[in-house]
Amino acid sequence: MNISNRLLALAASVLLVAPASAQMDFTGEWPVVRAQDNTDNPHLGEYVGLPLSAEAIRRAEIWDASIQSLPEWQCRPHSGAYIKRGPSNLRIWKDVDPASRQIVAFQAEWLRSVNTPIYMDGRERPPEFAAHTWGGFSTGEWEGDRLRVRTTHLKEDYYRRNGVPQSDKATLTEYLIRRRFNDEDYLTWLIVAYDPVYLTEPLVRSTEYRLDLNQRVPPYPCTIVTEVVRPEGYVPHFLPGTNDQIFSFSDTYGLPRTLYFDGAETMYPEYRSKLRNALRTPADQ
Amino acid sequence: MTRKANIAGIARPLRHALAAVILLIAAGDSALAQDNRGSELGAELNWWPVRENSWMLVGAGANITASVGPDGVFLVNAGEAQASERVLSALDELQAQLNAFGVLEGRTPERGGAETRSRLPVNTRGPAKPIRYIVNTSPLGHNTGGNAALAASGVTYSGGNVAGTIGDSSDGAAILAHENVLLRMVEEQAPFEALPTDSFFVDEYKLSTFFNDEGIRIVHVPAATTDGDSIVYFRGSDVIAAGDLFDMESFPIIDVDRGGHIDGVLDGLNFILNLAIPEFRTEGGTMVIPGRGRLSDSADVGYYRDMLTIIRDQVQHLIDRGMSLEQVVAERPTYGYEGRFGSDAGAWTTEMFIEAVYRSLSDDR
Numbered sequence: 001m002n003i004s005n006r007l008l009a010l011a012a013s014v015l016l017v018a019p020a021s022a023q024m025d026f027t028g029e030w031p032v033v034r035a036q037d038n039t040d041n042p043h044l045g046e047y048v049g050l051p052l053s054a055e056a057i058r059r060a061e062i063w064d065a066s067i068q069s070l071p072e073w074q075c076r077p078h079s080g081a082y083i084k085r086g087p088s089n090l091r092i093w094k095d096v097d098p099a100s101r102q103i104v105a106f107q108a109e110w111l112r113s114v115n116t117p118i119y120m121d122g123r124e125r126p127p128e129f130a131a132h133t134w135g136g137f138s139t140g141e142w143e144g145d146r147l148r149v150r151t152t153h154l155k156e157d158y159y160r161r162n163g164v165p166q167s168d169k170a171t172l173t174e175y176l177i178r179r180r181f182n183d184e185d186y187l188t189w190l191i192v193a194y195d196p197v198y199l200t201e202p203l204v205r206s207t208e209y210r211l212d213l214n215q216r217v218p219p220y221p222c223t224i225v226t227e228v229v230r231p232e233g234y235v236p237h238f239l240p241g242t243n244d245q246i247f248s249f250s251d252t253y254g255l256p257r258t259l260y261f262d263g264a265e266t267m268y269p270e271y272r273s274k275l276r277n278a279l280r281t282p283a284d285q
Numbered sequence: 286m287t288r289k290a291n292i293a294g295i296a297r298p299l300r301h302a303l304a305a306v307i308l309l310i311a312a313g314d315s316a317l318a319q320d321n322r323g324s325e326l327g328a329e330l331n332w333w334p335v336r337e338n339s340w341m342l343v344g345a346g347a348n349i350t351a352s353v354g355p356d357g358v359f360l361v362n363a364g365e366a367q368a369s370e371r372v373l374s375a376l377d378e379l380q381a382q383l384n385a386f387g388v389l390e391g392r393t394p395e396r397g398g399a400e401t402r403s404r405l406p407v408n409t410r411g412p413a414k415p416i417r418y419i420v421n422t423s424p425l426g427h428n429t430g431g432n433a434a435l436a437a438s439g440v441t442y443s444g445g446n447v448a449g450t451i452g453d454s455s456d457g458a459a460i461l462a463h464e465n466v467l468l469r470m471v472e473e474q475a476p477f478e479a480l481p482t483d484s485f486f487v488d489e490y491k492l493s494t495f496f497n498d499e500g501i502r503i504v505h506v507p508a509a510t511t512d513g514d515s516i517v518y519f520r521g522s523d524v525i526a527a528g529d530l531f532d533m534e535s536f537p538i539i540d541v542d543r544g545g546h547i548d549g550v551l552d553g554l555n556f557i558l559n560l561a562i563p564e565f566r567t568e569g570g571t572m573v574i575p576g577r578g579r580l581s582d583s584a585d586v587g588y589y590r591d592m593l594t595i596i597r598d599q600v601q602h603l604i605d606r607g608m609s610l611e612q613v614v615a616e617r618p619t620y621g622y623e624g625r626f627g628s629d630a631g632a633w634t635t636e637m638f639i640e641a642v643y644r645s646l647s648d649d650r
Contacts, residue, residue: 058621062595072558072587076567114566129333129343131580134568155568156588167625168585197624222566233555235594239602240620 024145024178026106029216030090030187030209042162045246051264056165056198060260061243063163066228066236075222077113079157080136081166084174084189085205088112091217097121106140106147112220118149125152132168140176149174159193159203167197185211201264254279291331330368330375333580337522338497340379341574345372347427350526350574352519353379354497355389357414358439360458361517361526361574362422363431372431373438380413389414415440417496420503421462421481422528422576423511424469424543432479436460441482459483461490463505465513469543495521506530506553510537512544516553518560525557525573531589533578536596536619536626538633539641547597547645554590558583592622600642610643618642 047060067073078086088110095104095117105117116135126137136154140147151172159166175190187209192202250257256278265271330344342349345364349372352359358380364372383389389411416439421429439458462481470480485503492501499521506514510529517526530537530553539545561571561583573581599618608616619627619635627635 053624055621055624062621067591070587072567072583072590075563076584114568127331127333129331129341129579131569131572131582132585134566134584155584169625233551233590233594235591235598237591237595237598239599 023142024147024176025094026092026147026176026178026187027094028092028185028211029213030092031212031215032087032089033186033208033210042160043249043252044162045260046160046162046249047164047260048249048262048266050159050164051199051201051203051267052164053198053200053263054261057261057263058240059165059198060163061246062238062240063165064236064238064243065163069227070235071224071226074224074227076157077134078110079134079166080116080138080151080154081170081172081191081193082157082159082161083110083113083116084191084207086110086113086161089215089217090187090189090209091215109217111217118147136172138172138174143175145178147176149176159198165198166193167195169197170195170199187211201267291329330371332375332379335522335524335572335574335580338499339519339522339524339572341580342372342375344368346430347529347576348526348574348578350517350524351376351379352497352499352501352522353383353389353414355414356497357417359417359496359501360419360435362428362528363419363435365427366430366434369431369434372435376416377413384411384413416458417441418492419458419460420515420517420526421460421466421513422515422517422526423509424462424466424473424513425511425529425538425540428528428576429466429470429475429479432460433476436482437478457482461485461503463503463513463515465511465544469511469513504556506549506556508544508546508549509539509553510545510550511540514549514553516557523562523571525560525571527553527557527573527575527586529576530554531557531573531575531581531586533575533581533585533589534626535577535628535633536622536635536638537576537593539638539645541641541644545641545645547593547600547642551590551593551597554586554593557586558590561586592626596622597642597646600639601646604643604647610640610647613643614639 044065045060047057052060077083078088091109093107095107096102097104103120105119105121108116108118114134116138118138118140120140123139125139130153132153132155134155134157136151138149138151140149142148149172151174154166154168154170154172156168157166158164171194173192173194175188177188177190179186179188188206189209190204190206192204193199194202246260247257249255250259255275259266259275259278262271265274328344330342333341333343335341335350338352338354340351340353342351342364345368347362347364349364350361353376358376363369380389416435418441419432419436419439421432436458441457441459460479460481461483464484464486467481467484485505488505490503492503499519502518502520503515504518506516514528514530516528516530519525530550532538537550539547539550557573561573563583564570567584567587569582571583573583573586575581596618599616600613603613603616603618614636617623619639623635627638629635
């Protein structure tokens with residue numbers, strides 16, 4: 001066993017044997033260290049790694065980015081299923097009960113988003129017919145030093161900023177894990193999304209944040225304006241089978257155009273061999 | 286045995302002896318009363334607070350919006366006939382709990398150092414307020430089925446010459462609706478007691494005075510799910526009861542035979558979007574109570590509008606290519622939304638919705 005594997009095993013054992021009553025403080029300013037979606041904008045048609053249902057692929061296919069210019073879309077934040085992977089830094093603070101000094105909630109805020117409270121006071125989850133929000137309704141419970149978060153009541157939104165839909169039936173199981181490495185504090189935010197409408201399997205993603213005492217999350221006011229003069233009720237979209245833009249990803253990287261139909265298969269290592277075979281030219285064979 | 290309603294947002298239910306509710310008028314068995322496409326009676330009724338006086342009652346077949354306050358009860362829609370007894374019990378129960386906190390008193394009890402009255406009698410609360418108005422947002426049974434029983438339990442306002450000359454003018458709650466709702470219900474032989482008592486034939490009916498401290502607008506949406514649709518806007522609490530044109534449980538139930546049209550549904554949704562103002566980041570602010578399903582806001586209405594516009598455009602495109610209804614259904618223009626709003630079985634299927642859109646847009650009416 002090499003050193004890194006030993007460290008990994010040690011970390012795992014620490015997590016497993018941590019007492020149930022242990023707690024960790026997540027408050028602070030957390031810039032993103034590395035996240036797939038904050039390093040670049042995804043290509044149109046870049047659906048690899050997402051276990052999309054056939055209906056989700058249809059939605060993504062007919063999606064037109066111009067919809068973002070509609071008044072109803074201009075000031076929408078990223079929702080709770082996406083923002084933790086999105087292009088935004090994070091601030092976390094605590095609400096504390098004035099009498100008991102117990103944590104009522106961790107409040108998480110991202111740039112261009114809404115506050116997301118993670119309730120720690122055991123409050124009841126609202127019924128399904130309550131309003132859904134961008135952040136959803138989140139409750140947390142300790143698993144040793146990790147915080148396990150359950151999020152429901154999300155609005156419809158997207159898993160990736162290229163028209164891949166997330167339904168308002170989606171729920172999240174999340175884990176917040178804080179650790180020290182090279183004398184710096186890191187926060188791993190693990191998100192498992194379950195979506196009976198648009199995902200065929202759970203979607204597991206994570207983001208790394210690093211504590212930075214000098215960070216500020218600035219305000220982000222938004223004003224709705226008429227960006228494009230259009231007839232009332234006009235909604236930009238493509239008719240099925242007419243959107244060539246979705247081939248942007250496959251054409252850019254020389255991949256087969258059929259890959260965007262492959263859904264959950266694209267999450268697994270075996271998919272690489274399928275791609276290799278697809279890319280192999282007759283001369284190679 | 287009458288099932289009790291769950292009242293969310295009030296932490297500790299009071300033990301309260303409910304007065305027996307006697308249904309004076311049995312529910313009618315007209316075609317409209319039986320027309321409950323898409324509706325399902327819940328195992329229990331649930332109250333959900335919306336804002337200020339506004340509440341949403343879930344489980345009576347369709348959502349019922351209620352303004353409950355010092356002036357009494359204003360309902361938008363009456364639910365299924367079979368749910369009426371439970372709706373009345375739920376209203377009594379809600380008012381009993383609101384009464385316990387003095388919400389229905391409408392004024393602060395006077396007290397002072399020189400006051401000779403005991404504090405305890407001041408805290409004695411009055412009886413539940415009656416239903417004053419019921420608005421029907423369409424003639425369909427899940428909205429009008431409870432009209433007769435709920436109206437009979439209520440007392441409306443009367444005044445001027447009427448009050449002095451017609452002894453029973455205030456008997457029962459007033460039932461407000463667009464004239465086409467009345468015409469449809471008469472045409473389909475709904476019982477007299479279930480018919481709207483006050484109808485309007487213009488674009489909008491405004492309640493003459495404030496009710497529970499706010500103005501209320503009833504806005505007709507021509508040719509939406511039927512030709513009698515209205516939405517109800519509570520101006521003070523900033524709540525819109527959208528009726529059937531916004532349904533968070535399914536594609537909208539468009540009754541083409543009763544004058545419905547997909548474009549009217551879209552007009553209604555766009556009207557709501559123009560009226561609504563979000564609180565922050567396109568969330569909250571003006572709250573919208575759908576015909577069925579969860580409480581919503583303008584962002585949710587926006588999604589629904591987007592979806593129906595896209596489906597409408599796809600169906601229109603297929604019609605323009607000369608496709609028949611069967612061919613359009615086979616093309617599945619709803620694909621992408623079926624997992625959320627569609628159904629292969631039940632009273633309102635995806636295929637029925639596609640047919641309604643097709644008939645709206647083609648000359649096949």
